Amino acid sequence: MINVIAAASAAVAASGAEGEEMPSVLAVPIDELIIGIIAFLIVFGGLAKFALPNIKRTLAERADAIEGGIERAAKAEAEAKDLAEQYRAQLAAAREEASAIRTQAQADRSAIIEEARSEARAAAQQVTAQADAQLSADRSQATSQLTRQIGEMSVTLAGKIVGQSLTDDARVRQTVEDFIADLERQAEGTSQGSAQQ
């Protein structure tokens, strides 16, 4: 740089030596200085007032928009997380409920089965009791029928053996009836004995 200035000075000196008087290139005329300062002030004033505030504001808005976007995304994420949490809670509740229902159903089922069983047992007992009653009725009927037939057959047999008809004889009938009553008593004694068993 110093060389350049030296060269410039030499050039000035050389041109001066040619005879013509020339102002130095390193001279600073006050009017040019003022023109330079005015030029800067116009540019500075114009830009600072009319151009740069606009772009500064726009850049700030852009930064805001970008940061706002990030903020919105974060908010949406938090919301989604909340929602997921809520769903998860609901899901857990539903699962619990389902399990409770299942337990209840199991309890209900055993209760129902128990009930059905006891009902069936009662029905079976009833049927058995009826059958027993029927059976004993049938037996007593059969017994009495049998007794009567035996009586008749015995009489018939005895008549045949004795050779005379005892059928219409009242006395004989009385004897037979006594005999049968005696038989019945005996039979009752046996049936009571078997019932007790």
Add this chain to the structure above:
Amino acid sequence: MSLNNVVASGGLDCHLNSGCGFPAPGAEIFLFDDIASLTIGNLEFHVTKVTVLLFLIVFAILAFFIYAFRKPKLVPRGAQNVGEMGYLFIRDGIARDTIGKDGDRFVPFLFSFFFLVWLSNFMGIVPFAQIPVTSLFAIPVAFALIVYITWVPIGIYRQGFGGFFKNLLFPPGVPKAMYVLLAPLEFLSNLIVRPATHAIRLFANMFAGHLLIATFSIAAFYLLSASVIGLLGSAASFTVAIALTGFEALIQALQAYIFTLLAAVYIAGALHPEH
């Protein structure tokens, strides 16, 4: 190296073997005749090609950026996109990087400097303009002066009058005896050499670059004559002039960046003396 300059340097007939020495360009290529002059008070303002270019630049910068940022959209397109690139380059690349968090306040200041200096430099390779506005020494001096009278008051305001000079002249971490030597040096370096180099660095780069391009352009014209050596030399000079023009385009942007970055560094030093 407009035609006028070539004529001024030796005339259109001045070629190799025409009995005419090489008309090396000198300081005269940086001096322009008045187009008009204006007297305010007892000060005469000279309107030359350079001043006209300077105000064309001022107009172009204002027109472009006011147009580009007239109704900025969140999703930029067209001119706003280009303008935004410039804005973010200054804000993030210079203001925030150098000054820090409170650098945003200085973006308009640095932004104005960068584009004013860059376009002023750029005039050196614009056809028909072909003179860097900043090769007129008063212009870089004016710019450096504005930076100087910005950062010194900021420093005094932020650190107090005593604090500002104490931080400037007595850097910490030095043996006390050394301050006898150091304080005058720091004074010279920070308050006198700093603004001077700030202006001279920009001026000298543009001045030298323009002189180089002019020299090779004139050489290409001068050597254009009916001889093999002359034609070869002319072609070589022409090629070098073109290459230097490309190189200058780089230097112009770089010097504008350096000027703006240094302005930011000085302001940062005034705001945060501990760095």
